[in-house]
Amino acid sequence: MVTKVNLGGLELKNPVTTGSGTFGYGMEMSEFYDLSLLGGISVKGTSLEPRQGNPYPRTCETASGLLNAIGLQNPGAVKVRDEYLPRLEAFDTKVILNIIGSTVDEYAALAEMFDPVSRVDAFEINVSCPNVKSGCMAFGTSVEGIESVVGAVRARTRKPVITKLSPNVTDIAEMARAAEAAGSDAVSLVNTFLGMAIDPYKRSFVLANRTGGLSGPCIKPVALRMVNDVYRAVKIPILGQGGIMNGEDAIEFMLAGATAVSVGTANLAGPDAAPEIVEQIKEYMRLTGVEDINTLIGAVE
Amino acid sequence: MPYIVNAQILSNEPIADKVMRLVLKAPEIAAECVPGQFVNLRVSPEGTSDPLLQRPFSVCNAEDGALTLVYAIVGKGTMLLSRMRDTCRITGPLGNGFPLKGGDCLLAGGGLGCAPLYYLDSELRKQGAGTTVITGFSGEGQIFTRGLFPDAIITTDDGSCGIKGFATAAMEEYLAADSRRPVTVYVCGPTPMMKAAVAVAAKYPRVKDVWVSLENVMACGIGVCTGCVCRIKNGSGGSEYKRVCKDGPVFDGEAVIW
Numbered sequence: 001m002v003t004k005v006n007l008g009g010l011e012l013k014n015p016v017t018t019g020s021g022t023f024g025y026g027m028e029m030s031e032f033y034d035l036s037l038l039g040g041i042s043v044k045g046t047s048l049e050p051r052q053g054n055p056y057p058r059t060c061e062t063a064s065g066l067l068n069a070i071g072l073q074n075p076g077a078v079k080v081r082d083e084y085l086p087r088l089e090a091f092d093t094k095v096i097l098n099i100i101g102s103t104v105d106e107y108a109a110l111a112e113m114f115d116p117v118s119r120v121d122a123f124e125i126n127v128s129c130p131n132v133k134s135g136c137m138a139f140g141t142s143v144e145g146i147e148s149v150v151g152a153v154r155a156r157t158r159k160p161v162i163t164k165l166s167p168n169v170t171d172i173a174e175m176a177r178a179a180e181a182a183g184s185d186a187v188s189l190v191n192t193f194l195g196m197a198i199d200p201y202k203r204s205f206v207l208a209n210r211t212g213g214l215s216g217p218c219i220k221p222v223a224l225r226m227v228n229d230v231y232r233a234v235k236i237p238i239l240g241q242g243g244i245m246n247g248e249d250a251i252e253f254m255l256a257g258a259t260a261v262s263v264g265t266a267n268l269a270g271p272d273a274a275p276e277i278v279e280q281i282k283e284y285m286r287l288t289g290v291e292d293i294n295t296l297i298g299a300v301e
Numbered sequence: 302m303p304y305i306v307n308a309q310i311l312s313n314e315p316i317a318d319k320v321m322r323l324v325l326k327a328p329e330i331a332a333e334c335v336p337g338q339f340v341n342l343r344v345s346p347e348g349t350s351d352p353l354l355q356r357p358f359s360v361c362n363a364e365d366g367a368l369t370l371v372y373a374i375v376g377k378g379t380m381l382l383s384r385m386r387d388t389c390r391i392t393g394p395l396g397n398g399f400p401l402k403g404g405d406c407l408l409a410g411g412g413l414g415c416a417p418l419y420y421l422d423s424e425l426r427k428q429g430a431g432t433t434v435i436t437g438f439s440g441e442g443q444i445f446t447r448g449l450f451p452d453a454i455i456t457t458d459d460g461s462c463g464i465k466g467f468a469t470a471a472m473e474e475y476l477a478a479d480s481r482r483p484v485t486v487y488v489c490g491p492t493p494m495m496k497a498a499v500a501v502a503a504k505y506p507r508v509k510d511v512w513v514s515l516e517n518v519m520a521c522g523i524g525v526c527t528g529c530v531c532r533i534k535n536g537s538g539g540s541e542y543k544r545v546c547k548d549g550p551v552f553d554g555e556a557v558i559w
Contacts, residue, residue: 021526028524028547031302052542059520059528064350066520073527073542217350245350268521269353270343271392272305 001285002292005039007260008185008237009160010122012039012094015254015293016278019241019264020045020098020124020164021070025084026091029271037275039260040094042188043084045126047100048109050076054131055208060197065216065243066265067195069131069209072100077113085119094121096162102135104148111156122159125149125184128166128191130213137191140166143178154183162239165189165230172226173233180234188239188262189230190223216265217243224256231257231298245273247280254293255300303395303523304329307388311367317445319374320413321383323358328366330393336360336401336421337514337551340368340393341522344381347390352378355392357522357546359417359489359514361449363394371416371445395522396550399512401428402485407475409435409468409498411490412443417514418489419449433475437468437490469497476505483507488554489514499554511554517545524548532558 003014017040018029025043026035035041053073060067075084080097088095097120101107107125114120127140127149139145150163163179165172167190176187192213197206223242230238240258243265244250250261266273281293290296308325316322330340341355356378362369368391374383382389399421406425410418415436422432434453436446441461446453454471455463464471468490476484486508488498495513502511517529524547533543534556543549 022521024525032305032523053527053530056530056542057518058530059518059526061352061354061520064353066353068520068526068528070527073530216353246348265353268526269350269355270305270390271303271521271523 001282002294003282005259005294007160007239008162010040010094010096010186012260014039014278014281015260016250016274016281017042017096017239017260017262018267018274019262020126022264022267025080026088029267030091032271033275035091035093037278038093040096040121042096042098042124042262044074045072045098045100045129046074046077046080046110047072048077048106050074050079057206057208060206060212062195062197062214063218065214065218066268067197067207067212067214068192069207069212071131071209072129077110081114081117085117088119095119096122096124098124098126098164100126100129100136104152106135107149108152108156111153115157115159120159122162123153123157124162124164124188125153126164128164130166130168130192130194130211131209137166137168140175141169143174146175146178147182150179150182150184160185162186162188164191166191167222167226168194173229176230176234180236184236186237186239187230187234188241190219190226190242193219193222215243217245219243220249224252227253227258228256228300244277245269247277247284250277250281251284251296254296255298257298259297303393305390305392306330308391309388310386313383313385316371318442320443320445321372321374323370323372323382325368325370325389325391326366327368327391330391331363331366331368334360334363334368334394335398336424337398337417338394338396339550340370340391341395342382343390344378344385352381354520355522356382357395357519360394360420361416362420362423371413373413392522396546397548399487399551401425402509403428403430405482405484406430406432407435407472407484407486408432409437409472409486409488409490411437411468411494412439414490414514415446415449418487421487422450435468435471435475437471437494467497468494469501472498472501476502476508480505480507483509485509486511488512492516492559495554496559499557502554512551513554513557514550515545515552515557516550519546522546534558
C-alpha cells in the first residue's frame with residue numbers, strides 16, 4: 001500500500017498534515033501521540049517579532065463549526081528557531097513553517113532567516129489569516145499582493161513554498177494562478193471564512209475582535225468546491241483543508257484534486273483526530289482496493 | 302501525560318437545582334489527576350459534529366479509579382451531558398493543579414466553584430494541613446456541598462441558609478480573627494467573586510498566597526489554539542496572555558489582571 005505523496009517537492013509519508021494554528025509547535029499534541037505518525041505538521045503562524053494576539057474572547061462555537069479570532073499570537077521567529085523547532089528533531093515528520101507578516105519585507109526576512117534551518121522542510125506563506133489589522137489576508141485578496149509576497153519569499157529559498165489562500169475572495173482560482181505564476185510549488189486552501197457571532201441577550205459581539213474565521217464541518221462543501229476549482233486552474237499540487245473530520249472527508253478532498261490534506265479544527269474537537277484519519281485513509285484503501293493513494297488525486301468524475 | 306478514554310458512566314444524577322453529579326470509571330485519569338485539574342468531555346455522539354467541541358469540567362474528586370464531576374446545566378452541551386448514561390469519551394487530566402501547601406489553609410468556593418475544592422481539601426488534609434472551608438451560594442436551592450463539606454461555613458446571598466452575604470464577608474471574618482498565623486488562601490468561583498476574594502486577601506499580611514482557578518471559554522482545552530487566554534502580570538512589570546487550559550487554570554491571584 002503506497003501512501004507517500006509529493007507536495008511540490010515536499011515528500012510526505014502519508015497525505016495527512018495538521019493545520020497551522022491548531023497544533024501549536026507540536027509539543028502539546030506530542031503528549032497524546034507520536035508525531036511521527038503524521039505526514040507533516042504546519043506550525044503556528046510565526047512572525048519576526050512576538051505577537052500577543054487579540055483580546056479574549058477569541059473563540060465561539062457555531063453549528064458544526066468554530067469561529068476564531070486568535071490574532072496570530074506567537075512567540076516570534078527567534079524563539080521558534082532556537083527553542084521550538086529543535087524540539088521537533090525527535091519526530092520523523094515534515095515540518096512546514098507558516099510565516100506571517102504585515103509587510104512584504106517581513107515575509108522576506110522570515111524566508112531568509114529560516115532557509116538555512118534544517119528542521120524547516122517547507123514554507124507555508126500565510127496571506128490569508130482574517131484576524132489581523134494588516135498583512136496576511138490583505139495580501140491574499142489581490143493578485144498583486146500575492147505576487148509581491150510570494151515573489152519575495154521565492155527569491156530567498158529553494159525549499160518548497162506553499163501559499164495558503166484565503167477563501168474570502170471572488171475567485172480563488174485567480175489567486176491560485178497568481179501564486180503559481182509567482183513561483184509557489186503548491187497552494188493550500190482554504191484558510192478560514194470571515195464570520196461573526198452575536199449574543200442576543202447581552203446584545204454584543206461574542207468575539208472581542210467582532211469578526212473571526214469560520215472553520216469546521218460546516219465549511220467543507222465550500223472548501224471542497226474551491227479545491228476542485230483550483231485543481232482545474234493550476235498545475236501545482238494542492239494541500240486541501242476545510243472541515244476534514246475523518247478519512248472519508250480526506251479522500252473527498254483528494255478526489256477533488258488535493259495531493260495532501262490538512263486536518264485543523266478536528267484537532268480541537270479531539271486530540272487524536274489526525275492519526276485516526278491516517279488509519280481511516282488506509283482502511284478506505286483496503287476496503288476499496290486502492291494500492292497507491294496517488295491514483296485518487298483529482299480522480300472524481 | 303493526559304489520556305483519551307471511553308469511560309463508563311457509573312452515575313449521572315441531579316444533586317441540586319440544575320446541578321448534576323457525574324461519576325465516571327477512569328482509572329488511568331483518576332490515578333494521575335491532582336486537585337485543580339479538569340477533564341474534557343465529548344457530549345455529542347461519535348461521528349457527529351454538533352456540538353463540535355468538548356466541554357471542560359473541573360474534577361471534584363479522583364479516588365478508587367473513579368472521577369467525580371459536578372456540573373450545572375447551562376446550555377446545549379451540558380443538557381446533552383445530563384442525558385448520557387452509558388459511556389463518555391474523556392480527555393484528561395488537563396491543566397495545572399493547585400500548589401499543595403502545609404499549615405493553615407482557607408478554601409473559599411462560590412457556587413459550582415466549590416466542587417474542585419473538595420479534592421483540594423482532602424489532599425491538603427492528607428498532607429497534614431489544617432483547612433477551613435467557606436461555601437457561598439446564591440440561595441439554599443443551589444447548595445450541593447452538605448455531604449462534601451459537613452463543617453463548611455455556608456453563606457447565601459439571600460440569607461436562606463447560613464450567613465447572609467457573600468463568601469468574601471466570611472473570608473474577612475476568618476482572616477481578621479488572628480493576625481499572626483500565616484494562611485494560604487484558595488478561591489474558586491465566579492470571576493467577580495474571585496476578584497473580590499483576592500482584594501480581601503490582599504488586606505491581610507498573614508495571607509501567604511492566594512490561588513485562584515480561572516474559567517474561560519475553551520476550544521481545544523489542551524493548549525494548542527490559545528483561545529482561552531487570560532492576562533497575567535509577568536516579572537518585568539508587564540503582562541502577557543496565558544492559556545487558562547494549559548498554563549492554568551490555577552494562577553497566583555495577585556498576578557491576574559481581572
